[in-house]
Amino acid sequence: MLQELADLVTAAAAGYRLEVGNAMTGRPLGDVPRCTVDDVAAAAERARAVQPAWAARPIRERAAVLLRFHDLVLQHQDEVLDLIQLENGKARRHAFEEVLDVCLTARYYAHTAADYLNPKRRQGAQLALTQVTELHHPKGLVGIISPWNYPLTLGISDALPAIVAGNAVLTKPDQQTPFSALWAVRLLEKAGLPTGLIQVLTGSGSELGTSIIDQSDYLMFTGSTAVGRTVAAQAGERLIDCSMELGGKNALLVLDDADVDRAVSGAIRASFSNAGQLCISVERIYISAALSGQFTEKFTDAAKAMKLSAALDYSADMGSLISDRQLKTxxxxxxxxxxxxxxxxxGGRARPDIGPHFYEATILSGVREGMAAFADETFGPVVSLYPVDSEDEAIDKANDSAYGLNFSVWTSDAAHGRQVAARLQAGTVNVNEAYAAAWASVDAPMGGMKASGIGRRHGEHGILKYTESQTIAVECLLPVGAPVWLDAGRYARIMTAGLRVLRRMPGVK
Known part of the structure; x- marks a missing residue:
């Protein structure tokens, strides 16, 4: 199957290959073409050739492809669960979250695309005399550069609203995890997507990233903040828009009325899902001093009890890091x-007895400024605990970061939790949940504040960003401006009186 997937990539220099490793064992898993800048240009040309006919198809037909894809993913999930585990190293329970995400996203945009994309009447300048329509045209060719940590979710989910909006896609999965994205593209084509509408490029971001930006009409990037700054500058030079989910140093707050057992369970998921290799995972926990001892004891016991395994089943609580580089960090x-x-x-130890990149779920105390783990994103199974004397202190310390991606609040009072959440500087805040409540609520926007990104995925934002808005205004009787038979001064007096009347009319915008 891996060779069939690799054959989906069209590369001129077919003899140049990239080895893909098995993250669980460190041994080779397969290989894919090493694409070049010329391959990017050729792929863009092929995608643009297919896109106009696809955009001309009714929205309902494009949406139907997503629904068939949804069903195929569920039907063949064991294939991709194996792929995700092998090329990424995560536990199967965390791989299944990717299956859930892709299906939720496909279903959501299949059912909502028409509502977002169909022409809409807008209020005109002269009310009934001005007929205004808002249209949404596809951008054309959307470039997507995705990371290795969620190879199926980030490899294809951002493409789903782009294609149902009528675009073609030029996508580059991380060179360490290309097979999950290729598997998804193959399934989309089985579901009825025109062959070639999504072009997959395999290779290094440093070699291909600039040319992907140069070929695209819009860019979606998920990765580190440092690389995101470079990508944003390059997109800005071309005056194309972009959306980015970048790094995080996410915080979890345990308020003084929290249910400790629920908070411990949530903190385990928040800190150690996908071995901590999750942009929205938690690396800082601020605990009310009144609950600090109880929470710390139970949280520590739960972390020590976690089962690490390379098994391709649901028995493991946590899997492997992806690479030697990540293990070193x-x-x-x-x-x-x-x-x-x-x-x-x-924790605090590597576990080479299980696999070359395994590391125990690790809890630290006494982490302070000047330590690498204090402010920098670890992107691994490491979390630091901080007792706090007040709720205000917890909020202030949580906000004292360059990042603002995803936070979590634990309390027995949901209304109060919402109030605390609104004071936190993060794009998503989960109350009494680790991260999944906000992420899986695909009708709501998801993205970061501060250095954690620009733009949003999901909801209305997640599809309309892939379109160009156009306003068409038709004046039906009188011009917008003084008619030739009315002098400018009298026109101004009439309009002034009219504005005062409209000011008092409810429902007039």
Whole structure:
């Protein structure tokens, strides 16, 4: 199957290949073409050739492809669950979250695309005398550059609203995890997507990223903040719009009325899902001093009890890190913290007895400014605990970060939780949930504040960003302006009186 998937990539230099590793074992898994800048240009040309006919099809026909894709993903999920685990290393329970996400996204945009995209009447300048219509045209060719941590979700979910909006897509999955995205494209074509509408490029972002930006009419990027700044500058040079989900140093707040057992369970998921390799995972926990001892003891015990495994089944609580590079980063953050006075409450060790990139679920205390783990994103199974004396202190410290992607609040009073959430500087805040409530609510926007990104995915934002808005205004009787038979001064007096009347009319915008 891997060779069939690799054959979906069209590359001129077919002899140049990239090896894809098995994250669980460190051994080779397969290989894909190493695309070049010329391949990007050729792929863009092929996609643009297919796009006009696709955009001309009724929205309902484009939406039907997404629904058939939804059903095929569920039907063949075991195939992609194996692929995700092998090329990424995550536990199967976390791989299944990707299946859920793709199906939720496909279903949502299949059912809502027409509402978002169909022509809409808008209020005209002269009310009934001005007929105004808003149209949404596809951008044309959307470039998508996605990371390795969620190879199916981030490899295809952003493409779904783009294609149902009538665009073609030029997508580059991370070179470490190309097979999940290729699998999804193959299934989309089985569901009726025109062959070639989505062009997959395999290779390194440093080699292909600039040319993808140069070929695209819009760019969706998910990755680090450092790379995001470069990508945004390049998109700006071309005057194309972009949307980005970038890094995070996310915080979880345990308020003094929280249910400790529920908070512990949520914190385990928040901190260690996908071995912490999740942009919206938690790396900082602020705990009310009144609950600190109880929470810390139970949280530590729960982390120590987690089962690490490379099994291709649902038995593991946590899987592997993806690579030696990621393992080195995690090890450095923990060792640096310990050398400067922090303490390990749980974990703190690599587990080569399970696999080359496994690392235990790790809880630190005493992490402070000057340590790598304090402000920098670890992107691994490492979380730091901070007792706080007040709710205001917890909020202030949570907000004291360059990032603002996803926060979590735990309390027995949901109304109060909403009030606290509104004071947090993050694009999404979950109350009594780790991250999934906001992420899976695909009708609502998802994205980051501050250095955690620009733009949003999901909801209305997630599809209309892939379109060009056009306003068509038809004047039916009188011109907008003084008619030739009325002098300008009298026109101004009449319009002034009219504006005062309209000011008092309810329903007039």
């Amino acid at each position: 995690v090890t450095h953050h923990v060792d640096d913290a310990l050398s400067k006075g922090a303490a390990v409450l749980a």
